[in-house]
Amino acid sequence: MTLAYIPPASIECDEASIKTRRIVTRPPQRNQNSRLKRPLIYPFKLDLNSEAYVKKELKPKEPIFDSKSMLNVGDGIIGAIISGLSGLPIRKNRATVKKGSGTHKASFLDIEGFVYVKLEKAFRGIEAKRYLTS
Amino acid sequence: MKPEISPTEINWTTAPVPGADVGTGTSQYKIALLSSGQLINAWDADSLINKLSERFNRIITVSDEVISSLKTSLDYNGYYIAYLLDQLSEEEFNMIAETYAITLETEESEETIEKIKILFKISRENFSPSDISTIFRIDEEMAGKILANLKDMKHIEGSEDF
Numbered sequence: 001m002t003l004a005y006i007p008p009a010s011i012e013c014d015e016a017s018i019k020t021r022r023i024v025t026r027p028p029q030r031n032q033n034s035r036l037k038r039p040l041i042y043p044f045k046l047d048l049n050s051e052a053y054v055k056k057e058l059k060p061k062e063p064i065f066d067s068k069s070m071l072n073v074g075d076g077i078i079g080a081i082i083s084g085l086s087g088l089p090i091r092k093n094r095a096t097v098k099k100g101s102g103t104h105k106a107s108f109l110d111i112e113g114f115v116y117v118k119l120e121k122a123f124r125g126i127e128a129k130r131y132l133t134s
Numbered sequence: 135m136k137p138e139i140s141p142t143e144i145n146w147t148t149a150p151v152p153g154a155d156v157g158t159g160t161s162q163y164k165i166a167l168l169s170s171g172q173l174i175n176a177w178d179a180d181s182l183i184n185k186l187s188e189r190f191n192r193i194i195t196v197s198d199e200v201i202s203s204l205k206t207s208l209d210y211n212g213y214y215i216a217y218l219l220d221q222l223s224e225e226e227f228n229m230i231a232e233t234y235a236i237t238l239e240t241e242e243s244e245e246t247i248e249k250i251k252i253l254f255k256i257s258r259e260n261f262s263p264s265d266i267s268t269i270f271r272i273d274e275e276m277a278g279k280i281l282a283n284l285k286d287m288k289h290i291e292g293s294e295d296f
Contacts, residue, residue, distance in 0.1 A: 025210075025211060025214055026207060026210075026264075026268050027206055027207055027210040027231075027234040027235070027236055027268070028210075028231050028232075028234060028235045028236075029235060029236055029237070029238055030235050030236070030237045030238075032237070032238065032240065040231065040232065040235050042231075043264065043267075043268070043274075045262075045264050081262065083262070083263075083264040083274070089214070089217075089227070089228075089231065091224075092217065092218045092219075092220065120262055120263065120264065121262070
Protein backbone atom coordinates (compact mmCIF):
# COMPACT_ATOMS: atom_id res chain seq x y z
CA MET A 1 0.00 0.00 0.00
CA THR A 2 1.54 3.28 -1.13
CA LEU A 3 0.29 6.78 -0.46
CA ALA A 4 1.52 9.68 -2.59
CA TYR A 5 1.42 13.32 -1.55
CA ILE A 6 3.54 14.87 -4.30
CA PRO A 7 2.83 15.01 -8.05
CA PRO A 8 3.35 13.27 -10.38
CA ALA A 9 1.34 10.40 -8.89
CA SER A 10 -1.74 8.59 -10.11
CA ILE A 11 -3.90 5.54 -9.50
CA GLU A 12 -5.88 3.42 -11.94
CA CYS A 13 -8.49 0.96 -10.82
CA ASP A 14 -11.86 -0.60 -11.48
CA GLU A 15 -13.38 1.16 -8.47
CA ALA A 16 -12.02 3.99 -6.34
CA SER A 17 -12.93 5.36 -2.91
CA ILE A 18 -12.96 9.11 -2.84
CA LYS A 19 -12.97 11.67 -0.07
CA THR A 20 -13.44 15.26 -1.17
CA ARG A 21 -15.04 18.56 -0.27
CA ARG A 22 -15.95 19.51 -3.83
CA ILE A 23 -16.45 17.63 -7.08
CA VAL A 24 -16.39 19.58 -10.33
CA THR A 25 -17.69 17.55 -13.26
CA ARG A 26 -16.89 18.38 -16.85
CA PRO A 27 -18.50 17.45 -20.18
CA PRO A 28 -17.65 13.90 -21.30
CA GLN A 29 -14.91 13.19 -23.80
CA ARG A 30 -14.76 10.65 -26.59
CA ASN A 31 -12.36 7.93 -25.52
CA GLN A 32 -9.26 7.89 -27.74
CA ASN A 33 -7.42 5.20 -25.77
CA SER A 34 -7.95 1.86 -27.51
CA ARG A 35 -7.02 -0.07 -24.34
CA LEU A 36 -10.10 1.25 -22.53
CA LYS A 37 -13.31 -0.29 -23.81
CA ARG A 38 -15.58 2.65 -23.14
CA PRO A 39 -17.02 5.02 -25.76
CA LEU A 40 -17.08 8.03 -23.42
CA ILE A 41 -14.99 9.06 -20.46
CA TYR A 42 -16.21 11.46 -17.77
CA PRO A 43 -13.59 13.89 -16.46
CA PHE A 44 -13.87 15.45 -13.01
CA LYS A 45 -11.83 17.46 -10.57
CA LEU A 46 -11.73 16.95 -6.80
CA ASP A 47 -11.07 20.23 -5.06
CA LEU A 48 -10.49 21.65 -1.58
CA ASN A 49 -8.28 18.82 -0.30
CA SER A 50 -9.10 15.35 -1.52
CA GLU A 51 -8.06 11.72 -1.30
CA ALA A 52 -8.51 8.81 -3.72
CA TYR A 53 -7.73 5.15 -3.04
CA VAL A 54 -7.84 1.96 -5.09
CA LYS A 55 -10.83 -0.08 -3.92
CA LYS A 56 -11.05 -2.68 -6.67
CA GLU A 57 -8.04 -3.48 -8.87
CA LEU A 58 -8.06 -3.50 -12.65
CA LYS A 59 -8.51 -6.82 -14.45
CA PRO A 60 -6.04 -7.41 -16.04
CA LYS A 61 -3.91 -5.41 -13.62
CA GLU A 62 -2.23 -3.20 -16.22
CA PRO A 63 -2.17 0.59 -16.37
CA ILE A 64 -4.12 2.15 -19.23
CA PHE A 65 -3.38 5.88 -19.13
CA ASP A 66 -0.08 6.16 -17.24
CA SER A 67 2.52 3.42 -16.96
CA LYS A 68 3.57 4.73 -13.52
CA SER A 69 0.06 4.59 -12.03
CA MET A 70 -0.33 2.73 -8.73
CA LEU A 71 -2.64 -0.26 -9.09
CA ASN A 72 -2.80 -2.14 -5.75
CA VAL A 73 -5.72 -2.12 -3.36
CA GLY A 74 -5.14 0.60 -0.75
CA ASP A 75 -2.77 2.65 -2.93
CA GLY A 76 -3.82 6.28 -2.84
CA ILE A 77 -3.13 9.88 -3.65
CA ILE A 78 -3.75 12.75 -1.24
CA GLY A 79 -3.54 16.47 -1.99
CA ALA A 80 -5.18 19.84 -2.62
CA ILE A 81 -6.41 19.09 -6.14
CA ILE A 82 -6.95 15.72 -7.77
CA SER A 83 -8.17 15.45 -11.34
CA GLY A 84 -9.17 12.41 -13.27
CA LEU A 85 -11.75 10.55 -15.26
CA SER A 86 -14.10 7.64 -14.94
CA GLY A 87 -15.65 5.25 -17.44
CA LEU A 88 -19.14 5.97 -16.09
CA PRO A 89 -20.64 9.18 -14.74
CA ILE A 90 -20.55 9.48 -10.96
CA ARG A 91 -23.88 7.93 -9.99
CA LYS A 92 -26.54 9.49 -7.83
CA ASN A 93 -27.08 8.61 -4.19
CA ARG A 94 -23.47 7.53 -3.83
CA ALA A 95 -22.02 10.26 -1.63
CA THR A 96 -22.13 10.20 2.16
CA VAL A 97 -21.39 13.48 3.87
CA LYS A 98 -19.68 13.11 7.22
CA LYS A 99 -16.84 14.51 9.28
CA GLY A 100 -13.78 14.65 7.04
CA SER A 101 -11.29 16.49 9.20
CA GLY A 102 -11.06 18.39 12.47
CA THR A 103 -12.76 21.40 10.92
CA HIS A 104 -14.75 20.31 7.85
CA LYS A 105 -17.22 17.77 6.62
CA ALA A 106 -16.43 15.93 3.40
CA SER A 107 -18.17 13.74 0.82
CA PHE A 108 -17.20 10.08 0.80
CA LEU A 109 -18.11 8.09 -2.29
CA ASP A 110 -17.08 5.24 -4.56
CA ILE A 111 -16.61 5.73 -8.29
CA GLU A 112 -16.83 2.70 -10.54
CA GLY A 113 -16.50 1.66 -14.16
CA PHE A 114 -12.76 2.35 -14.43
CA VAL A 115 -11.12 5.27 -12.66
CA TYR A 116 -7.90 7.11 -13.44
CA VAL A 117 -7.05 9.94 -11.05
CA LYS A 118 -3.86 11.89 -10.62
CA LEU A 119 -2.55 14.36 -8.12
CA GLU A 120 -2.64 17.78 -9.71
CA LYS A 121 -1.59 19.93 -6.78
CA ALA A 122 -0.06 18.96 -3.43
CA PHE A 123 -1.16 20.42 -0.09
CA ARG A 124 -0.01 24.01 0.27
CA GLY A 125 2.42 23.19 3.08
CA ILE A 126 4.07 20.45 1.06
CA GLU A 127 4.27 22.70 -2.02
CA ALA A 128 5.92 25.46 0.04
CA LYS A 129 8.41 23.02 1.56
CA ARG A 130 9.31 21.67 -1.87
CA TYR A 131 9.74 25.21 -3.19
CA LEU A 132 11.99 26.17 -0.30
CA THR A 133 14.16 23.08 -0.53
CA SER A 134 14.48 23.03 -4.34
CA MET B 135 17.10 53.68 -25.47
CA LYS B 136 13.56 55.08 -25.09
CA PRO B 137 13.23 58.01 -22.64
CA GLU B 138 11.25 57.51 -19.43
CA ILE B 139 7.77 58.99 -19.84
CA SER B 140 4.67 59.21 -17.70
CA PRO B 141 1.20 58.65 -19.23
CA THR B 142 0.29 62.34 -18.82
CA GLU B 143 3.18 63.33 -21.00
CA ILE B 144 2.13 61.11 -23.86
CA ASN B 145 0.48 62.89 -26.72
CA TRP B 146 -0.94 61.09 -29.71
CA THR B 147 -1.19 63.07 -32.90
CA THR B 148 -2.11 62.54 -36.50
CA ALA B 149 -0.81 65.92 -37.56
CA PRO B 150 2.37 66.10 -39.65
CA VAL B 151 5.31 65.74 -37.31
CA PRO B 152 8.90 66.39 -38.30
CA GLY B 153 10.77 63.13 -38.47
CA ALA B 154 7.59 61.06 -38.32
CA ASP B 155 7.98 59.58 -41.81
CA VAL B 156 8.22 55.85 -41.39
CA GLY B 157 9.67 53.58 -44.01
CA THR B 158 8.15 53.71 -47.44
CA GLY B 159 4.53 53.37 -46.30
CA THR B 160 1.95 54.61 -48.74
CA SER B 161 -0.52 55.72 -46.07
CA GLN B 162 -1.62 59.32 -46.18
CA TYR B 163 -1.46 59.59 -42.40
CA LYS B 164 1.18 58.96 -39.80
CA ILE B 165 0.51 58.38 -36.14
CA ALA B 166 3.18 59.71 -33.84
CA LEU B 167 3.76 59.20 -30.15
CA LEU B 168 5.21 62.32 -28.58
CA SER B 169 6.58 63.14 -25.19
CA SER B 170 7.09 66.83 -24.38
CA GLY B 171 7.09 67.58 -28.09
CA GLN B 172 9.79 64.99 -28.71
CA LEU B 173 9.09 62.15 -31.11
CA ILE B 174 9.10 58.76 -29.35
CA ASN B 175 7.77 56.57 -32.10
CA ALA B 176 5.85 56.87 -35.34
CA TRP B 177 3.81 54.46 -37.38
CA ASP B 178 2.18 54.37 -40.74
CA ALA B 179 -1.52 54.82 -39.77
CA ASP B 180 -2.87 52.03 -41.98
CA SER B 181 -0.36 49.43 -40.84
CA LEU B 182 -0.84 50.38 -37.18
CA ILE B 183 -4.63 50.15 -37.47
CA ASN B 184 -4.34 46.81 -39.27
CA LYS B 185 -2.02 45.48 -36.58
CA LEU B 186 -4.26 46.62 -33.73
CA SER B 187 -7.34 45.29 -35.52
CA GLU B 188 -5.67 41.90 -35.98
CA ARG B 189 -4.75 41.75 -32.27
CA PHE B 190 -8.27 42.75 -31.30
CA ASN B 191 -9.77 40.05 -33.53
CA ARG B 192 -7.51 37.40 -32.00
CA ILE B 193 -8.62 38.40 -28.50
CA ILE B 194 -12.27 38.26 -29.61
CA THR B 195 -11.77 34.80 -31.16
CA VAL B 196 -10.17 33.40 -27.99
CA SER B 197 -12.80 35.04 -25.77
CA ASP B 198 -15.54 33.53 -27.93
CA GLU B 199 -13.97 30.07 -27.67
CA VAL B 200 -13.55 30.36 -23.88
CA ILE B 201 -17.13 31.60 -23.35
CA SER B 202 -18.51 28.88 -25.60
CA SER B 203 -16.61 26.13 -23.69
CA LEU B 204 -17.69 27.45 -20.33
CA LYS B 205 -21.31 27.72 -21.50
CA THR B 206 -21.18 24.09 -22.69
CA SER B 207 -19.81 23.04 -19.28
CA LEU B 208 -22.56 24.97 -17.51
CA ASP B 209 -25.28 23.42 -19.65
CA TYR B 210 -23.88 19.92 -19.20
CA ASN B 211 -23.60 20.40 -15.43
CA GLY B 212 -27.23 21.58 -15.40
CA TYR B 213 -28.30 18.24 -16.89
CA TYR B 214 -25.96 16.38 -14.55
CA ILE B 215 -27.52 18.07 -11.52
CA ALA B 216 -30.97 17.21 -12.90
CA TYR B 217 -29.82 13.57 -13.11
CA LEU B 218 -28.50 13.67 -9.53
CA LEU B 219 -31.81 15.13 -8.36
CA ASP B 220 -33.73 12.31 -10.04
CA GLN B 221 -35.29 14.63 -12.63
CA LEU B 222 -33.62 12.60 -15.41
CA SER B 223 -33.33 8.83 -15.69
CA GLU B 224 -29.91 7.25 -16.29
CA GLU B 225 -30.86 6.43 -19.90
CA GLU B 226 -31.98 10.00 -20.57
CA PHE B 227 -28.81 11.38 -19.02
CA ASN B 228 -26.60 9.03 -21.05
CA MET B 229 -28.27 10.20 -24.26
CA ILE B 230 -27.75 13.85 -23.29
CA ALA B 231 -24.12 13.19 -22.27
CA GLU B 232 -23.50 11.73 -25.74
CA THR B 233 -24.54 15.04 -27.34
CA TYR B 234 -22.08 16.96 -25.15
CA ALA B 235 -19.13 14.62 -25.76
CA ILE B 236 -16.02 16.38 -27.05
CA THR B 237 -12.95 15.05 -28.82
CA LEU B 238 -9.65 16.28 -27.45
CA GLU B 239 -6.81 17.57 -29.60
CA THR B 240 -3.65 15.58 -28.86
CA GLU B 241 -1.19 17.40 -31.13
CA GLU B 242 0.53 20.47 -29.68
CA SER B 243 0.37 23.46 -31.99
CA GLU B 244 1.65 27.03 -31.97
CA GLU B 245 -1.94 28.21 -32.32
CA THR B 246 -2.95 26.49 -29.07
CA ILE B 247 0.01 27.98 -27.18
CA GLU B 248 -0.93 31.38 -28.58
CA LYS B 249 -4.52 31.03 -27.40
CA ILE B 250 -3.40 30.07 -23.89
CA LYS B 251 -1.06 33.08 -23.77
CA ILE B 252 -3.94 35.36 -24.77
CA LEU B 253 -6.20 33.82 -22.11
CA PHE B 254 -3.58 34.51 -19.44
CA LYS B 255 -3.23 38.07 -20.69
CA ILE B 256 -6.93 38.87 -20.65
CA SER B 257 -7.83 37.04 -17.43
CA ARG B 258 -6.51 37.26 -13.90
CA GLU B 259 -7.79 33.80 -13.00
CA ASN B 260 -5.52 30.89 -12.20
CA PHE B 261 -6.17 28.05 -14.62
CA SER B 262 -5.10 24.49 -13.88
CA PRO B 263 -4.15 22.05 -16.67
CA SER B 264 -7.59 20.44 -16.41
CA ASP B 265 -9.26 23.85 -16.82
CA ILE B 266 -7.16 24.60 -19.89
CA SER B 267 -7.88 21.12 -21.24
CA THR B 268 -11.64 21.70 -20.95
CA ILE B 269 -11.59 25.24 -22.28
CA PHE B 270 -9.47 24.60 -25.38
CA ARG B 271 -10.38 20.94 -25.78
CA ILE B 272 -6.81 19.71 -25.68
CA ASP B 273 -5.23 16.74 -23.97
CA GLU B 274 -4.63 17.41 -20.27
CA GLU B 275 -1.03 16.13 -20.32
CA MET B 276 -0.31 18.49 -23.16
CA ALA B 277 -2.01 21.37 -21.32
CA GLY B 278 0.21 20.62 -18.30
CA LYS B 279 3.37 20.73 -20.41
CA ILE B 280 2.37 24.00 -22.08
CA LEU B 281 1.56 25.60 -18.72
CA ALA B 282 4.88 24.41 -17.28
CA ASN B 283 6.68 26.08 -20.19
CA LEU B 284 4.68 29.27 -19.73
CA LYS B 285 5.04 29.28 -15.95
CA ASP B 286 7.40 32.19 -16.11
CA MET B 287 4.68 34.82 -16.38
CA LYS B 288 7.21 37.43 -17.43
CA HIS B 289 7.49 35.49 -20.63
CA ILE B 290 3.78 36.03 -21.22
CA GLU B 291 3.75 39.62 -20.00
CA GLY B 292 6.63 40.52 -22.21
CA SER B 293 5.35 38.80 -25.31
CA GLU B 294 4.63 41.26 -28.07
CA ASP B 295 3.56 38.60 -30.49
CA PHE B 296 -0.14 38.40 -29.78
